[in-house]
């Protein structure tokens with residue numbers, strides 16, 4: 001590939017959305033992905049709430065995606081141990097919530113990019129700044145290197161770009177999540193609802209994607225000792241069945257019938273909200289976005305949507321500086337990009353601090369060992385987030 005391009009590291013949701021947002025604004029970029037092909041299976045499915053749909057509308061991909069998943073009518077949370085249930089209707093006037101297969105989202109974003117935008121099998125190893133031009137010099141694991149016009153790190157929770165920027169390491173919750181998909185050839189009998197079923201510190205989420213496919217997850221508060229669980233789907237399934245041995249029979253059956261390829265287990269990570277408040281997310285023409293900037297617990301189902309919002313805001317900010325009128329590689333170009341990245345961080349910081357703080361407190365609440373800690377978490381949530389669904393009303397604005 002050529003030197004002096006806008007380089008995005010990582011073809012996850014955020015990297016692809018960023019390349020597409022830039023493309024829609026007439027700005028060329030190249031995405032370098034370490035995997036040999038699109039990573040569109042891991043994680044099974046992803047919830048997109050009204051704020052996420054607004055961002056997808058701006059990217060021009062929402063219409064196709066709407067047809068891939070049913071619209072949910074409510075959230076329902078059931079505590080089996082205490083026999084308590086709470087329901088929240090999702091008002092159609094307030095926008096839509098659907099759980100998409102990750103494959104549908106990733107494939108759709110990818111298909112909208114000009115051919116050749118994503119280069120597979122390119123694992124970034126290190127970054128340094130060129131001593132003359134201050135541009136980032138990227139070295140890949142195969143020994144090749146390039147000088148980029150700008151570098152956008154969308155390389156996830158263990159980001160090399162974040163490390164280069166001197167960001168603190170991400171932290172881990174004492175919680176793991178198992179995710180999977182189950183196909184019902186003759187249709188399932190579940191309502192169009194997000195159901196969360198809690199029992200003995202273990203939560204199971206169950207959401208229909210369409211009339212035959214159901215996404216589910218299981219959150220549990222310890223780290224499995226058997227190393228094989230990170231690689232072997234059969235071990236993941238057995239572990240899930242052990243964890244859910246006291247849950248209703250139909251939930252266990254859903255796990256028994258799961259599509260083996262869809263099963264994955266993740267140790268949950270987050271960037272501390274107070275680090276988000278103070279960190280520098282860009283240096284010169286290098287910046288981070290998506291999980292690399294603000295990985296958070298999945299308790300609000302917002303991390304991926306926040307990465308899509310990032311993409312819209314970043315492309316708009318860069319486009320406002322009209323790079324096409326400036327000679328490529330000139331110092332003015334470099335300064336304009338630096339300015340765009342600074343503005344992006346300014347616009348996004350408080351949005352991601354609030355999301356990640358709310359998510360962090362909910363995570364602490366589910367893992368709190370004592371009643372006193374639980375009460376403190378609940379009080380913090382009530383004071384700081386009196387409307388707990390406010391975050392879905394957010395509009396990242398026009399591209």
Ligand SMILES: Cc1cc2nc3c(=O)[nH]c(=O)nc-3n(C[C@H](O)[C@H](O)[C@H](O)COP(=O)(O)OP(=O)(O)OC[C@H]3O[C@@H](n4cnc5c(N)ncnc54)[C@H](O)[C@@H]3O)c2cc1C
Nearest residue numbers: 010012013014034047124156290291298301302303304305
């Ligand atoms: C259990 C769970 C449930 C979730 N549910 C939801 C939900 O319902 N809704 C929601 O919005 N979000 C949800 N999220 C969060 C969401 O999955 C993430 O925020 C989102 O996938 C992050 O996308 P990303 O592109 O920033 O990073 P990633 O998906 O991590 O992508 C990073 C990409 O960079 C590549 N890469 C990494 N290092 C390098 C390198 N050195 N060189 C080249 N390439 C590299 C990787 O291979 C990968 O393709 C959930 C997360 C979890 C864990």
